[in-house]
Amino acid sequence: MTMLSRAVRAASLSALLAGAVLAPGAALAQAKPPAAPQDRVPAGAPEPGKEIALTQVQIDGLLAAQPELAKLSGGAPDKPDPKAEEQAQGQAEAIVKRNGFASLEEFQDASDTVDAVLGGIDPETKSYVGPTPLLKKQLAAIQADKGMPAKEKAEAVKEIKEALAAGEPAKPSQGNIALVTKNYARLSAAMGGEDKK
Structure with a gap:
């Protein structure tokens, strides 16, 4: 997977992760934080990156670069x-450098680190609880949803159970949790999931 496809894919995955609302029929938005070191990476997920110590400048750079990167296309996937x-x-490369990163790899490591924290933030409380409690909450909501088509529900339940079976990823550093939590509203809004609670 090229750095570009990894960056663009992370931009779209970030939108899903940040925009998750744990409600019946919700998308499997927080099913798998991509930056967590794991033995198994779900098909289609970005390759996990290394956790870095985030700075406010990097968060601001990610937020500024996100819309521009999302518009890029490397051609038809097929x-x-x-x-x-x-x-x-x-x-x-030009976009990320213009927004304070030395390279696409540095940008991606920052993005993966943010995604790992976002994957464990409860959108209702806006505090870090870890991905497992959120997955369990999401699983219960999907199982209770009477309006969701059976095939779609079965697929969603299967994906969440697979994510739970993969185990709890390593917890991000306290500094990264504090910084992403502080910027949660901005990150969520910029990545398409403005939370109005």
């Missing part, structure tokens, strides 16, 4: 275009 991907890679 017909890869090396020229288009190379051009998009260069554009992505």
